[in-house]
Amino acid sequence: MRARYDYSGQGGPDYRAIANHAFRTGPDGTIVELPLTTVFTGRLRRGGAALYRAAGRIPRGRGILARTGLLHRVALTPEDMPLADVLEAIRVAVGEGTRVLNFAYHSPSLVPGHTPYVRDAADLAAFWAWWDAVLGLLARLGVGAASSDDILAAAT
Numbered sequence: 001m002r003a004r005y006d007y008s009g010q011g012g013p014d015y016r017a018i019a020n021h022a023f024r025t026g027p028d029g030t031i032v033e034l035p036l037t038t039v040f041t042g043r044l045r046r047g048g049a050a051l052y053r054a055a056g057r058i059p060r061g062r063g064i065l066a067r068t069g070l071l072h073r074v075a076l077t078p079e080d081m082p083l084a085d086v087l088e089a090i091r092v093a094v095g096e097g098t099r100v101l102n103f104a105y106h107s108p109s110l111v112p113g114h115t116p117y118v119r120d121a122a123d124l125a126a127f128w129a130w131w132d133a134v135l136g137l138l139a140r141l142g143v144g145a146a147s148s149d150d151i152l153a154a155a156t
Contacts, residue, residue, distance in 0.1 A: 001013075001015050001018050001033060001035040001036065002015055002035065002036045002038060002075060003015060003018045003019060003020050003035040003036060003037060003038040003075075004016055004018065004038040004040075004049060004052075004073060005038065005075070015035070016049060016053070018035050019035075020035060020037045020038065020039070020093070020098055020100075020101075020102075021098075021099065021100065021154065021155075021156060022034045022099075022100055022151050022152075022154045022155040022156070023155055023156050024155050024156070032151065032152060032155045034100065034102045034151060034155075035102060036075055036076065036077065036102055036103075036104045037075070037076045037089075037093060037098065037100075037101045037102045037103070038073060038074065038075045038076070039073075039074050039076070039089035039090075039092050039093045039098075040052065040071060040072070040073055040074075040092075041071075041072045041074055041085065041088050041089050041092050042065065042066070042069050042070045042071040042072050043069060043070050043071075044065070044070045044071040045071060045092065047071065048071075051065075051071055052065075052071060052073055055071065072085060074086060074088070074089035076089065076090070076101060076102065076103045076104070077103065077104050077105055078105055078109075078117070078127050078130040078131065078134075079105050079106065079109060079115070079117040080117060083129075083130050083133055083134075086130075086134060087133065087134070087137055090134065090137055090138065090141070090143075091137075091141075094141050094143060099154045100146055100150070100151060100154050101138075101143070103134070105117075105127075109127060110124075110127075111124075112124050
């Protein structure tokens with residue numbers, strides 16, 4: 001699941017109501033889901049999902065909000081997410097007390113030419129540089145890796 005994303009226009013699921021935290025689902029709550037963390041950044045981030053949805057009804061509304069620094073939806077992935085935006089999203093998430101940050105990418109991105117995100121050696125170098133910067137920020141913020149027990153404890 002990609003928290004705060006809607007793929008229904010492409011025939012997929014709507015995850016707009018899914019928050020970033022781990023949660024239990026399925027029969028008797030036996031499945032633990034940990035969505036890809038998605039953070040609203042910008043001066044209007046408190047308006048979050050509702051404002052983002054409203055901006056989507058205005059031509060270029062979301063782009064204008066993002067370019068002006070008012071509101072931007074950022075998923076924690078190196079695929080099509082600029083590093084500066086992700087670093088700000090991490091700062092916001094940690095500052096707001098998000099207990100678990102979940103990062104994701106498609107494993108074929110580890111080899112050039114298999115995804116549009118890593119087409120060649122230069123893209124692969126940028127992919128690894130993205131991770132170096134992200135892991136460096138997490139270390140400076142005192143954020144460490146979570147064990148499976150940590151994730152189970154965080155599931156509400």
